[in-house]
Amino acid sequence: MTELSGGPSLPQERRVVTAVPGPKSQELMARKQSTVAGGVGAVMPVFAARAGGGVLEDVDGNSFIDLGSGIAVTSVGNSDPAVVRRAAEQLERFTHTCAMVTPYEGYVEVCEELARLTPGDHAKKSALFNSGAEAVENAVKIARSHTGRQAVVVFDHGYHGRTNLTMALTAKNMPYKHGFGPFAPEVYRVPVAYPFRWPTGPDNCAEEAAAQAIDQITKQVGAENVAAIVIEPVLGEGGFIEPAKGFLPAIRQFAADNGIVFVADEIQSGFCRTGQWFACEDEGVVPDLITTAKGIAGGLPLAAVTGRAEIMDAVHSGGLGGTYGGNPVACAAALGAIETMRELDLNAKARRIEEVMKPRLEKAAERYGVIGEVRGRGAMIAIELVKPGTKEPNPEATAAVAKHCHQAGVLVLTTGTYGNVVRFLPPLVIGEDLLNEGLDVVEEALAGLE
Numbered sequence: 453m454t455e456l457s458g459g460p461s462l463p464q465e466r467r468v469v470t471a472v473p474g475p476k477s478q479e480l481m482a483r484k485q486s487t488v489a490g491g492v493g494a495v496m497p498v499f500a501a502r503a504g505g506g507v508l509e510d511v512d513g514n515s516f517i518d519l520g521s522g523i524a525v526t527s528v529g530n531s532d533p534a535v536v537r538r539a540a541e542q543l544e545r546f547t548h549t550c551a552m553v554t555p556y557e558g559y560v561e562v563c564e565e566l567a568r569l570t571p572g573d574h575a576k577k578s579a580l581f582n583s584g585a586e587a588v589e590n591a592v593k594i595a596r597s598h599t600g601r602q603a604v605v606v607f608d609h610g611y612h613g614r615t616n617l618t619m620a621l622t623a624k625n626m627p628y629k630h631g632f633g634p635f636a637p638e639v640y641r642v643p644v645a646y647p648f649r650w651p652t653g654p655d656n657c658a659e660e661a662a663a664q665a666i667d668q669i670t671k672q673v674g675a676e677n678v679a680a681i682v683i684e685p686v687l688g689e690g691g692f693i694e695p696a697k698g699f700l701p702a703i704r705q706f707a708a709d710n711g712i713v714f715v716a717d718e719i720q721s722g723f724c725r726t727g728q729w730f731a732c733e734d735e736g737v738v739p740d741l742i743t744t745a746k747g748i749a750g751g752l753p754l755a756a757v758t759g760r761a762e763i764m765d766a767v768h769s770g771g772l773g774g775t776y777g778g779n780p781v782a783c784a785a786a787l788g789a790i791e792t793m794r795e796l797d798l799n800a801k802a803r804r805i806e807e808v809m810k811p812r813l814e815k816a817a818e819r820y821g822v823i824g825e826v827r828g829r830g831a832m833i834a835i836e837l838v839k840p841g842t843k844e845p846n847p848e849a850t851a852a853v854a855k856h857c858h859q860a861g862v863l864v865l866t867t868g869t870y871g872n873v874v875r876f877l878p879p880l881v882i883g884e885d886l887l888n889e890g891l892d893v894v895e896e897a898l899a900g901l902e
């Protein structure tokens with residue numbers, strides 16, 4: 453069986469032994485096409501066989517350098533030993549009771565960890581769910597219950613999920629919303645401080661964007677009608693946009709001044725991804741509620757809303773929950789993932805990844821006019837591609853770079869409102885040699901555009 457096991461024992465190497473996709477992947481893809489709904493896409497048409505550390509091996513024996521982590525999920529690596537050990541132990545004890553029927557200790561322990569790890573030293577409580585979208589929906593339910601108000605304010609380029617309410621909260625039409633309306637009402641979208649694309653340039657972006665956002669909220673919605681302001685401290689699907697410094701604190705202050713629940717959606721940016729436990733710590737922003745998922749449990753489905761005890765407790769008993777929310781195996785996995793984050797100091801690893809990646813990408817940006825901006829923090833780094841000499845988005849070059857990387861054995865993802873951002877989300881445990889080799893291939897891809 454050892455031969456079949458994935459995890460960190462996998463050879464940490466890039467290895468392309470067939471065309472990509474290889475024959476076995478092509479065969480499986482044909483089966484997929486005849487049985488899996490067409491709406492479920494695939495970034496890279498290869499089928500996974502094993503994964504661990506910084507690599508993903510496909511069914512044809514190709515080994516890809518993983519710069520995607522299953523979209524910021526396997527931050528501790530795939531099949532992390534502590535995740536496997538704790539989840540396997542739990543699988544043998546019991547798989548499900550329903551936390552609302554018969555609670556179990558793992559659920560409580562995860563909530564205790566969330567209270568310790570999230571920003572702020574106020575009394576906190578949590579509720580656990582299955583997916584990020586479900587966590588965001590519940591944060592809105594809690595905020596509405598607490599405030600007795602209905603409106604929810606979100607931002608340009610924001611992404612919050614694919615359920616009905618979270619589609620309404622999400623900015624981008626294609627592919628997330630197109631044809632899926634009508635959407636939930638009482639959702640209002642305001643500008644975000646996107647320095648690279650701010651009309652007057654980056655220098656006054658934070659103040660101008662905050663003033664515009666606040667003006668729209670007060671004039672068009674009425675602050676006294678707003679239950680929650682929901683924002684990603686680093687906007688993920690929107691293109692790894694770091695709001696200009698000062699913007700988040702200004703919006704946070706406005707929320708505090710007006711009795712609005714400030715919700716940080718840290719589903720993508722949380723759990724060591726940006727080199728801090730949570731990205732909002734970067735500017736000392738303490739949210740009222742924080743939503744987490746993705747990196748929390750090493751790949752098992754788990755999500756949470758954590759926040760001020762008095763807000764969380766506003767909801768009547770029985771008002772929050774779900775059959776599977778806080779599944780015991782997922783909770784055990786989360787405790788394993790958190791153990792690994794602490795033991796390996798994955799915040800430091802994420803900062804080191806930034807130290808390796810950013811200078812190399814910035815150098816590439818001097819050389820290749822197609823790179824409009826290099827941005828991001830920790831292991832959440834991106835390049836925004838433009839038509840050289842302009843700021844016009846270049847989704848064609850973005851797709852070409854991704855394709856070259858995939859063919860050459862490097863898994864990268866694209867993102868962004870304009871589809872023109874190559875994003876890098878390596879597992880935080882990736883070896884530095886592998887990371888550098890991955891960057892060599894990215895540079896090759898950029899050179900190939902010329």
Ligand SMILES: *Cc1c(COP(=O)(O)O)cnc(C)c1O
Binds near residue numbers: 585586614
């Ligand atoms: C991925 C993501 C979600 C949705 O999470 P799912 O688990 O896919 O439902 C919500 N918000 C942000 C910021 C995300 O990145």
